[in-house]
Amino acid sequence: MPELPEVETVRRGLAEAMEGRRFAGVTVRRADLRFPLPAGFAARVRGRCLIRLSRRAKYLLGFMNCGEVMVLHLGMSGRFTIIAPHKCAKQTGQFYHDRSSEAAAIHDHVVFIMEDATRIVYNDPRRFGMMDLVRKTELSSYRLLRDLGPEPLGGDFDASYLAHAFKTRQTSLKAALLDQKLVAGLGNIYVCEALFRAELSPLRTASSLAGGGEKMVPLKRLVVTIRQVLAEAIAAGGSSLRDYACTDGRLGYFQHKFAVYDREGKPCSKPGCSGTIKRIVQNGRSTFYCSACQH
DNA sequence: AGCTCGACCTGCACGC
DNA sequence: TGCGTGCAGGTCGAGC
16 A cells, blocks of 8 residues: 555554554564565564654654664555554454454464554555564665665755756656656655646656756656645545555545546546546556646 | 566456 | 456566
8 A cells, every 4th residue: 555645644653653662562473575574573573662663765664772673664555553452443443343353364464562552463465565674773774775766755856856867767757756766755646646737748758857947847847746746645644545544444535636546538637628537558557647738 | 877577466356 | 156367556686
């Protein structure tokens, strides 16, 4: 379920349940996620205190009082469910409502138990997610984080950065924006949505937008729309497609605001545009756009 | 250096 | 009903 807004939604939910608390226990039911969990994962987390949970791109970073950082990624289908102590399943969300809390679902791979008995369950059918432990001092050189581009909601991401980054990119605008080295956190949905709002064709060569002067106008528009769409999605609690976006079992609702994603054949919603949303495949992934108003 | 593609997994919707 | 096919929010590494 993870693009930046979904991961941020999860982070906020987990932070409330975990920050400032000790791990009373960790149960690993399956260690073979995208990569095997590091040796002694449970033992290295148990007894530690989670000081702060932050986010970098689509990664969650759990800073612990031992100087180690838990690095988490949800892959395509990973999700966390928080089960508060001494509450019936009804109150903890519909996800666990109809199955007894002691019977773990087959894809519940890792369970964290906090000192207040809150259980935090990581469920991931496809097992594209990962968990690792990295020393805080080595975080910046950590293989999976070191090459990431700027945060799209951060100050380093602006039109002049894009102009520079696009200069040598002969690939499509769509593929360029999905490249986490260029900008970190965008995924298939929000790239489609941002390009639609910016009225830019996903098929354009990225380098066609590079260069100064007049060329900065569409880049500025693109930066604005990327930020807007991410901010709106975060405010909506992310998008819920096949999975739950929120740790409490409630659904994010941004999917109801999609203008193009998964809307093949529907009319374009731009005022005055009579186009129809098309679906094409770029780099093996679906792209949804309006060829009438995106250029 | 940059680009494309296959691989990693499971589940679900669809058509026959 | 059952089975095959294609598709899904990600990303790493191989090979060009």
